[in-house]
Amino acid sequence: MGTYRNKLLAASLAVCVSVGFSTPAHAWICTYWVNDPVMSSTINGQATATSAKFDVELATSSTIITNIFNRLIAATKVQTAQRSADASRNSVGIQKAMQAYASAVNQQSVAEEMVQAQREFGAESRIASACNATVVLGDVTRAISSVPEQARNWISSDRIPSAPGGAILPRQAVERRLSGHLQRYCSQDEVSAGLCASVGARATADVDANTLFDPTSSQEDVEAYINNLAGDPLDKPTANEAKTPAGVLRLATAMRTEAMRSPALASLAVLRTQQAGGSGAGLSSQSNVTVIQALDEIMQQYGGGPKYQQWDAEVSAADEYGVLRELVKLRALSMKLRSYQTQSMTRIGAMISALLAGEAAEQQ
Numbered sequence: 606m607g608t609y610r611n612k613l614l615a616a617s618l619a620v621c622v623s624v625g626f627s628t629p630a631h632a633w634i635c636t637y638w639v640n641d642p643v644m645s646s647t648i649n650g651q652a653t654a655t656s657a658k659f660d661v662e663l664a665t666s667s668t669i670i671t672n673i674f675n676r677l678i679a680a681t682k683v684q685t686a687q688r689s690a691d692a693s694r695n696s697v698g699i700q701k702a703m704q705a706y707a708s709a710v711n712q713q714s715v716a717e718e719m720v721q722a723q724r725e726f727g728a729e730s731r732i733a734s735a736c737n738a739t740v741v742l743g744d745v746t747r748a749i750s751s752v753p754e755q756a757r758n759w760i761s762s763d764r765i766p767s768a769p770g771g772a773i774l775p776r777q778a779v780e781r782r783l784s785g786h787l788q789r790y791c792s793q794d795e796v797s798a799g800l801c802a803s804v805g806a807r808a809t810a811d812v813d814a815n816t817l818f819d820p821t822s823s824q825e826d827v828e829a830y831i832n833n834l835a836g837d838p839l840d841k842p843t844a845n846e847a848k849t850p851a852g853v854l855r856l857a858t859a860m861r862t863e864a865m866r867s868p869a870l871a872s873l874a875v876l877r878t879q880q881a882g883g884s885g886a887g888l889s890s891q892s893n894v895t896v897i898q899a900l901d902e903i904m905q906q907y908g909g910g911p912k913y914q915q916w917d918a919e920v921s922a923a924d925e926y927g928v929l930r931e932l933v934k935l936r937a938l939s940m941k942l943r944s945y946q947t948q949s950m951t952r953i954g955a956m957i958s959a960l961l962a963g964e965a966a967e968q969q
Contacts, residue, residue, distance in 0.1 A: 741906060742938055745899040749945045752896060756874035764828050767835040768870060769863040778837040785829050786811055817873065818880050820895060827877050834873070835866055865963050868955040875952065896945075903938070 762771030766778035790811040791801030810816045811829035839859040842852035879896040894902075906912045920931055 739934070741899070741902050742934055744894040745896075745903060745938065746941055748894055748896045748899045749941060752875055752878045753948070755878045756871065759874045759878065760870050765831055765835065765870065767832070767838045767863070767866055769867050771838050771863075772841060773838060775837045775840050778832070782811075782829070782832050782837075785825075789825075790829065817877055820880050820897075831870070831873055831877075835870060838863070865959050868952065868959045872952045872956060903942075907935070 760768050762768040762773065765771075766773040766781070786805075787801055789805045789807055790809060791803065791805040792808045793804050795801045796804055807826055810822065810826045812833050813830065816822045816826050816830045839862050840855065841859045842849075842855045846852035847856055906916060920928060923931070
């Protein structure tokens with residue numbers, strides 16, 4: 606049976622080869638059929654076994670692959686969870702670190718600001734007597750600033766007949782001066798000479814220059830002295846006389862005399878204002894400190910007076926901010942005093958100019 610099968614296979618193969626070579630330009634399909642029940646049964650059995658084994662192996666492989674993928678998925682989940690946890694920890698750590706850094710920077714900034722504030726406003730950055738020095742500076746500033754306005758208000762024609770713009774007749778001014786002298790300013794010598802009935806309460810105050818520089822002098826005493834010093838006004842023409850040539854000349858002469866006297870009267874008013882006290886003429890500064898008192902306080906503080914040594918020691922112990930503050934105050938004080946000195950020199954120049962103008966008019 607086997608020999609027959611082999612021969613049949615060989616014959617079939619030979620036919621296929623011969624057919625294939627006889628027509629090389631065409632492709633032929635060679636089929637054969639074996640009518641062998643044993644062989645078919647064997648082949649079918651082997652195919653079934655192979656298929657069954659393949660299915661088993663496939664199932665096994667599928668199970669293995671499924672387990673591998675499950676493990677990979679589990680590992681991926683674990684790794685993802687681990688990365689999420691790490692990322693969360695890193696985020697929290699970074700956030701905490703940034704908060705700690707911001708807090709440290711803020712504390713450092715606050716500490717630096719406190720140190721700077723301590724340097725600028727601490728005990729070493731200011732002079733112990735700074736408040737008193739500021740008060741003195743304010744007194745000087747207010748006293749000097751109030752002088753010009755007070756001096757202008759002080760000179761008025763109703764109290765000083767020779768002031769510019771007055772209309773009091775000379776005889777009326779003389780009567781006023783003599784009446785005031787007899788009632789208040791007579792001296793013992795004048796009483797002995799029979800000129801006065803009794804010694805006045807303020808003897809000779811209306812003719813004594815000390816009245817002008819005495820802070821206790823009243824306004825009435827100072828006005829009496831200035832009236833005696835400046836003299837009486839010139840006689841001005843009446844309304845009808847002013848229309849005549851002679852009246853015009855008299856008015857022009859009176860006006861020129863008032864202008865010549867004006868610089869002296871203004872300077873006298875300033876001198877009195879500098880010395881006036883709060884209870885006398887009412888010409889004290891806004892802080893009730895006179896210019897002379899304020900200048901005396903400056904000399905005591907900065908000019909070697911009793912307070913200078915204390916101030917010098919405090920400045921030596923101060924830091925740069927304290928020294929700069931003192932320098933600023935001294936610069937401000939210096940500028941104010943320099944302006945005050947300039948005003949004084951201007952008044953002196955005005956009086957000299959008035960004297961020269963009067964001298965030139967007399968020579969003409």
